[in-house]
Amino acid sequence: MTATVNHFRPDHLARLLRAEWTKFRTVRAWVIAMTAGALVIVLLGLSYASGSHTSCGNGPIEVVCPAVPVGPGGEAVEDKFYFVHRTLSGDGGITARATSMTGQIRKPDVTTGVRNVVPGVVPWAKAGVMVKQSTKQGSAYAALMVTGAHGVRMQHDFTHDVAGRPGGVSEDSPRWLRLTRSGDTLTGYESTDGTNWAKVGTARLPGLPATVEIGLFATSPGDLTVTRGDLGGSVSAVRFTEATAVFDRVGLEGETSGGAWHDDDIGVSKEPDGSSHHPGRSSESGGTFSVTGVGDIAPSIDGQTIERTLTGVLTGLLVVIVVAVMFVTAEYRRGLIRTTLIAIPRRGRMLVAKALTIGTVAFVAGLAATAITLTFGTQILRANGDHVLPVSRLTEVRVVVGTAALLAVAAVLALALGALFRRSVAGVIAAIVLIVVPHVLATTSVLPDSAARWLLRLTPAAGFAIQQSIPEYAHVLGHYAPIAGFYPLPPWAGFAVLSGYAALALGLAVVRLRRRDA
Structure with missing residues (x-):
């Protein structure tokens, strides 16, 4: 067969x-x-797109909303913080000791007309030392920071995040931060005593100019709360927060501009009369700096x-x-x-x-x-x-x-x-x-x-x-x-x-x- x-x-x-x-x-x-x-x-x-309109108020007048900053990688970013800085030409660095981090969080009002503001810091509140290409929003940067609940972090160009040691910061448990520049390479170090240093991470910023801004910063993203909706789903709300960090033992290396430090409230929102809405601030006394900031330095997921x-x-x-x-x-x-x-x-x-x-x-x-x-x-x-x-x-x-x-x-x-x-x-x-x-x-x-x-x-x-x-970004709430x-x-x-x-x-x-x- x-x-x-x-x-x-x-x-x-x-x-x-x-x-x-x-x-x-x-x-x-x-x-x-x-x-x-x-x-x-x-x-x-196309019907959905045609029916969606957005404008911003300038008093009684509706105007086109300002453009959203774009980071070095082309992504939309939030670049809003308070910056106390000087100019650095060439290689150099900054060292500072963070001794405290406090803040305020606005919670839902209990009594009508009375704001419910409580002390505290949100998990991704940030404060530390930074080298930034310029004070323009979206420009390249590298920063070494303490956070509200995520320990020490080194971040650069908005999307990159490296974890250092966990834990918070206080007068009894300060954190020393050091950020150095060598060409277009930035390296971050942390220490608990200012003597023994541990490397946190390295960032390379191609095209970084010879002259950059170097200094201290603070910022605090909104407080996110998610609650159950009436139909069983979830409803999210983001409310105002601010963070204040205290630094001492601040030292600069390299060729920096002399004289007073410069203060810039990067990305602060403006009221119709031109005044700042929820402005940041800073003060200095005897070499101790207090820096308060509002906002975030991170990729934007709103839009x-x-x-x-x-x-x-x-x-x-x-x-x-x-x-x-x-x-x-x-x-x-x-x-x-x-x-x-x-x-x-x-x-x-x-x-x-x-x-x-x-x-x-x-x-x-x-x-x-x-x-x-x-x-x-x-x-x-x-x-x-x-x-x-x-x-x-x-x-x-x-x-x-x-x-x-x-x-x-x-x-x-x-x-x-x-x-x-x-x-x-x-x-x-x-x-x-x-x-x-x-x-x-x-x-x-x-x-x-x-x-x-x-x-x-x-x-x-x-x-x-x-x-x-x-x-989804792990370092963006x-x-x-x-x-x-x-x-x-x-x-x-x-x-x-x-x-x-x-x-x-x-x-x-x-x-x-x-x-x-x-």
């Missing part, structure tokens, strides 16, 4: 793909629906993100799900599946060809829709005065291509569910329950943040993480929750979860198809 072995040939798959594409394009309703899904993404996204223009993707996904399910269940409903299987004995290949066809159609439609929406949506937002957080070109490409891939893989998952249930209604409901419902529950004020995060780790809705353009646009998994990890579900469902559908025709 001679055994017959069926070898896979690429031309077989090409014929299968051509046949499935012919099936798809000859059903006008499917083509129209997929086109409508892409149009929905565009129209809803419109590019993925906000893609609000129509969820609606477009519903259309994709319906079309993908019907692409396979229509053959069962019309009794054509047996004819198809007679023509294509290799049943698994037939289902794979269907998956590749519907996935490709969804990807192409999604790619066109998201590229158009993001490009013109962000332009409209900026024209309306909205600040759109800048991201790299690579991140923009990842959001556009990733969203198209999200639609494609979701289409494959929906098709697989349709093949498993072999009923349009059951397949559509299953896909919506698996993909859409978890995302809606997690990103609206329904579930606690912890439950929302688990939903977006364990369900196919994790794939929406591919759209997140602004990362923020409401990093799904309702605020932050996902618990990195973009490609979340997409991998969705892909895993699609692969599993498609595998199960192939197994069932091999066992039973209808």
Whole structure:
């Protein structure tokens, strides 16, 4: 007896793909629906952008909001602090002993009209020594600091953070800080006694000019509180804080400007009459400096993100799900599946060809829709005065291509569910329950943040993480929750979860198809 072995040939798959594409394009309703899904993404996204307007008040007059500072890496930043400084030419450094760190935090008012201000410092209040390219917001810098609850840190250029020793600062437990410059390299050291020094970190600031600003600083970001909402979700609020640090034993090395120290309240907000809103301050007596600051030196996560223009993707996904399910269940409903299987004995290949066809159609439609929406949506937002957080070109490409891939893989998952249930209604409901419902529950004020995060780790809705353009920064206090646009998994990890579900469902559908025709 001679055994017959069926070898896979690429031309077989090409014929299968051509046949499935012919099936798809000859059903006008499917083509129209997929086109409508892409149009929905565009129209809803541009409608959202057109309806969003931002302006700032200057007394009774609304004016365009000032531009947000941009750091050396092109990211939006907060660069607001009080700086007591001198000019340093060439190499040199600064040494100071921090002996205390105190502050004030405004809490929710207990009595109407009476401000509830309590003593204390927030975890990421910062004070220490700094070398900065200039006093211009967003310019390059390196700083060695004590913090409210994160010990000694060395940070530079807003996004970089290195931890030193933990613990706070007091008169009984002071912290010595030293920051030295050698060319474009800054090195930070800390000590508990001023004699034995431990290196904290090194920062390289390419292009640092010969003349820089060197000195003492203090700043304090807002106090973030997250409470349960009326519907079960979370509500965040940020309130005013300030931090005051006391330094002594201040010493400078290198060629510095003589005379008095210069004081600058970097980035201070202005009232309509030109006065400073919540200004910082400093004082000096007998070589002891007290510096009080408000604000933060960190990446900014406040503003419109590019993925906000893609609000129509969820609606477009519903259309994709319906079309993908019907692409396979229509053959069962019309009794054509047996004819198809007679023509294509290799049943698994037939289902794979269907998956590749519907996935490709969804990807192409999604790619066109998201590229158009993001490009013109962000332009409209900026024209309306909205600040759109800048991201790299690579991140923009990842959001556009990733969203198209999200639609494609979701289409494959929906098709697989349709093949498993072999009923349009059951397949559509299953896909919506698996993909859409978890995302809606997690990103609206329904579930606690912890439950929302688990939903977006364990369900196919994790794939929406591919759209997140602004990362979570460990050294920036923020409401990093799904309702605020932050996902618990990195973009490609979340997409991998969705892909895993699609692969599993498609595998199960192939197994069932091999066992039973209808």
